Amino acid sequence: MASPLTQAQKAPAIAHIQCDGDDLSQCPIRGILDRIGDKWSTLLILMLQDGPKRFGVLRRAVPDISQRMLTQTLRNLQRDGFVARQVFDTVPPSVEYSLTPLGESLLLPLAGLVDWAAMNQPAILKARGQFDEERP
Amino acid sequence: MASPLTQAQKAPAIAHIQCDGDDLSQCPIRGILDRIGDKWSTLLILMLQDGPKRFGVLRRAVPDISQRMLTQTLRNLQRDGFVARQVFDTVPPSVEYSLTPLGESLLLPLAGLVDWAAMNQPAILKARGQFDEERP
DNA sequence: CTGAATCCAGCCCGATACTG
DNA sequence: CAGTATCGGGCTGGATTCAG
Numbered sequence: 001m002a003s004p005l006t007q008a009q010k011a012p013a014i015a016h017i018q019c020d021g022d023d024l025s026q027c028p029i030r031g032i033l034d035r036i037g038d039k040w041s042t043l044l045i046l047m048l049q050d051g052p053k054r055f056g057v058l059r060r061a062v063p064d065i066s067q068r069m070l071t072q073t074l075r076n077l078q079r080d081g082f083v084a085r086q087v088f089d090t091v092p093p094s095v096e097y098s099l100t101p102l103g104e105s106l107l108l109p110l111a112g113l114v115d116w117a118a119m120n121q122p123a124i125l126k127a128r129g130q131f132d133e134e135r136p
Numbered sequence: 137m138a139s140p141l142t143q144a145q146k147a148p149a150i151a152h153i154q155c156d157g158d159d160l161s162q163c164p165i166r167g168i169l170d171r172i173g174d175k176w177s178t179l180l181i182l183m184l185q186d187g188p189k190r191f192g193v194l195r196r197a198v199p200d201i202s203q204r205m206l207t208q209t210l211r212n213l214q215r216d217g218f219v220a221r222q223v224f225d226t227v228p229p230s231v232e233y234s235l236t237p238l239g240e241s242l243l244l245p246l247a248g249l250v251d252w253a254a255m256n257q258p259a260i261l262k263a264r265g266q267f268d269e270e271r272p
Numbered sequence: 273c274t275g276a277a278t279c280c281a282g283c284c285c286g287a288t289a290c291t292g
Numbered sequence: 293c294a295g296t297a298t299c300g301g302g303c304t305g306g307a308t309t310c311a312g
Contacts, residue, residue, distance in 0.1 A: 028257040029178065029250050037173025039285075042165065055294055066286055071295060081263025092293045093292085102259055109248035116245040117168040123238055124167065127217025175305070191274055202306055207275055228273045229312080 035080060040065055040073040042110065045099070048083060049107055052098035082106065171216060176201055176209040178246065181235070184219060185243055188234035218242065 036042045040062070047053065047061055059070055074097055077083040082103035088094045099107075172178045176198070183189065183197055195206055210233055213219040218239035222232045235243075 028253040029182075031257060031260065032249065032253040033173060033178055037169060042169055059294095066288095067295075068287085068297095069285060072285090079264055079267040080260050081267075087294095093295095095294060102256060102263070105256065106252060109245070109252040112245035112248045113168065114165050116242065117164040120238060120241065121164040121167060124216050127238070128215055131215040131217075195274095203275070204277095204307085205305060208305085223274095231274060 035076065035082075036110070038073070038076075040069055041077060044070075044073055044077065045082065045103060045106065045110065046114075048097060048099045048103070052086075052096045055095050055097070058097065077103070171212065171218075172246070174209070174212075176205055177213060180206075180209055180213065181218065181239060181242065181246065182250075184233060184235045184239070188222075188232045191231050191233070194233065213239070 036045075043062060044058065047058060053061070055070070055074075058074075059065065059067065062070070065073075074083060074085070078085050078097075081100055083097050084100050086096045086098070088096070172181075179198060180194065183194060189197070191206070191210075194210075195201070195203065198206070201209075210219060210221070214221050214233075217236055219233050220236050222234070224230045224232070
């Protein structure tokens, strides 16, 4: 844990991650994947990366999300300590969501994944096309 | 709607990832998240990081996966070009799965996420506990 | 040993309507 | 404006059984 940043270009050395056997349910990687793996969490985290946003702003920024899912996803993110929720007691009421330090720290590893995805999507699509082509 | 916001603040480098608006379905990050977000893909990728493994070996290494899910997950990974499948025509038949170069390249960003998860799981659990405690 | 096929439970998520 | 409640569909994933 003394080298948080310099592992950028090292060879894969994720040996200690077993997660198998008996206690797979409380595997740390599983916990975070269950969170970012759902449909909207990652998108909302990315949306909040450049500052706090109100509920309605998020809603408009992600047009195809329902109020239900927006509320629920924000709740989960808040519960895990990724986002903070601040209520302004005005009329009409307004609520601001923002990334906590913990949430912001997630942006870094997330960026690695995002960059990888953007860079390799063509290869994935190509592989997918070939696979579907060869398999009737 | 364009993006009138400037990436000031302390945001890392995920500027160009919008994914909102009209074409959210073919957003690259969404594609990869749908893959690694499922229950077994990431675990199997990590399992294959130190060399090819046979079907039965993987099965025994991840005791709580069903044959159905093992086959299905491997198929998806193969389809996306992450793993290669080699059949040895013997009796009884044996099949070996291994990471492709594309799959290996995913190990790097994945490692970042894994490390982050391992390092911050205590904070997450703590936040979760506090949240559940404060909410009746 | 590897894998396909079927049945079935659970939940994720969307649409809608209603409150403060 | 922000959030809750309810209903229902579709997909994920587990158990079992059969086949090459």
